[in-house]
Amino acid sequence: MSAHMLPAMRIFHREKAGRPIRALWTLEEAGVDYELVVMTAEEAAGDEHRARHPRGKVPVLETGGETVFESTALCLHAADLSADARLLGEPGSTERALVYQWLFFAMTEIEPPLIEAARTRESHPELAAKAVKKAQGNIDAVAANLGDRDFLVGDSFTVADIVMSEVLGIVPRFELGELTGALPAYVERMGQRPARVRAEARIG
Numbered sequence: 645m646s647a648h649m650l651p652a653m654r655i656f657h658r659e660k661a662g663r664p665i666r667a668l669w670t671l672e673e674a675g676v677d678y679e680l681v682v683m684t685a686e687e688a689a690g691d692e693h694r695a696r697h698p699r700g701k702v703p704v705l706e707t708g709g710e711t712v713f714e715s716t717a718l719c720l721h722a723a724d725l726s727a728d729a730r731l732l733g734e735p736g737s738t739e740r741a742l743v744y745q746w747l748f749f750a751m752t753e754i755e756p757p758l759i760e761a762a763r764t765r766e767s768h769p770e771l772a773a774k775a776v777k778k779a780q781g782n783i784d785a786v787a788a789n790l791g792d793r794d795f796l797v798g799d800s801f802t803v804a805d806i807v808m809s810e811v812l813g814i815v816p817r818f819e820l821g822e823l824t825g826a827l828p829a830y831v832e833r834m835g836q837r838p839a840r841v842r843a844e845a846r847i848g
């Protein structure tokens with residue numbers, strides 16, 4: 645679909661929320677225009693937003709008369725809109741399978757234990773330590789896969805690099821575990837991509 649035929653894209657973000665930037669960054673990489681709506685915590689908890697997301701969370705994308713939630717779903721959709729499939733690989737390709745692999749690995753094997761550790765470290769330090777240990781083994785697996793390459797899949801940037809570098813960014817932000825091997829430089833490099841910088845400037 646050419647850019648001028650796309651339905652309007654509106655992203656709902658809540659002040660201080662960490663995940664919406666993933667969707668903005670992908671839209672910026674894909675060269676797709678979007679409107680950004682920044683809500684207060686009260687607005688995000690209100691009925692109007694609950695009609696967009698059953699748990700009142702962000703990010704939410706409103707497009708074509710529908711609302712779509714889950715940050716990685718938004719990233720995948722935005723990647724689909726990029727003109728030449730460069731953010732995702734061709735449908736059915738091994739490259740795309742590996743992109744899916746790292747997206748799911750980030751979202752199911754790394755992010756949940758990091759969030760659990762952040763939530764429990766004051767009240768249940770032993771639970772937090774277990775969660776950090778689990779996340780760390782998975783982070784080390786990403787470091788081993790990356791080695792000294794620039795990107796997670798093949799030799800080009802994909803949406804897997806967006807989601808993985810954002811999830812790994814939780815480690816220094818909350819001082820949980822350690823980014824091993826080349827991961828600190830990788831996360832830093834991804835954060836300096838012009839599309840990421842533009843997304844951050846918009847989100848404030």
Ligand SMILES: N[C@@H](CCC(=O)N[C@@H](CS)C(=O)NCC(=O)O)C(=O)O
Pocket residue numbers: 658661662663664699700701702703713714715716
């Ligand atoms: N798995 C969801 C998680 C969404 C999520 O938890 N978002 C946070 C902000 S980063 C939120 O809205 N939290 C509000 C709440 O938990 O009530 C995604 O990746 O989109």
